Structures are given as structure tokens and as C-alpha cells.
Amino acid sequence: MPAVYVCTQHTPDIVAGYFDALDPIFGRVAQCENGRDISALLKGPVCHSGFRRLN
Known part of the structure; x- marks a missing residue:
């Protein structure tokens, strides 16, 4: 499922960009x-x- 995490510092202009x-x-x-x-x-x-080397 796609997700976008925003915070209170993200203005509408930043999110739109x-x-x-x-x-x-x-x-x-x-x-x-x-x-x-x-x-x-x-x-x-x-x-x-x-990722074989990580297993």
C-alpha cells in the first residue's frame, strides 16, 4: 500500500511540490x-x- 508521511513542517506548497x-x-x-x-x-x-547477501 502506498504511503506518504507528512509532518506539521510540511506546508501545502511543499506537499504539492x-x-x-x-x-x-x-x-x-x-x-x-x-x-x-x-x-x-x-x-x-x-x-x-x-538482497541475498543480507539474508
């Missing part, structure tokens, strides 16, 4: 979910080790 910055990111995620080839967006090889 945060969501404005997220718009293109979520737009790209939506494109990939609708079939865009994600491998074309990568700038390097896929790392397959993941």
Missing part, C-alpha cells in the same frame, strides 16, 4: 505496466544478486 515531482515517475510506471519495455529504460545491466 512532492506530488508534482512524482507525476512523471508514476507516469513511467504506468507505461511499463501497460506494456512498455522496461529494459529499454535501463542504463546498465540488471543486478540479480538482490
Whole structure:
């Protein structure tokens, strides 16, 4: 579940700027979910080790 944690120091302008910055990111995620080839967006090889070293 997505979550956003704000505090009393976050003004409406700061929160709006945060969501404005997220718009293109979520737009790209939506494109990939609708079939865009994600491998074309990568700038390097896929790392397959993941978090194995932490387990």
C-alpha cells in the first residue's frame, strides 16, 4: 500500500511540490505496466544478486 508521511513542517506548497515531482515517475510506471519495455529504460545491466547477501 502506498504511503506518504507528512509532518506539521510540511506546508501545502511543499506537499504539492512532492506530488508534482512524482507525476512523471508514476507516469513511467504506468507505461511499463501497460506494456512498455522496461529494459529499454535501463542504463546498465540488471543486478540479480538482490538482497541475498543480507539474508
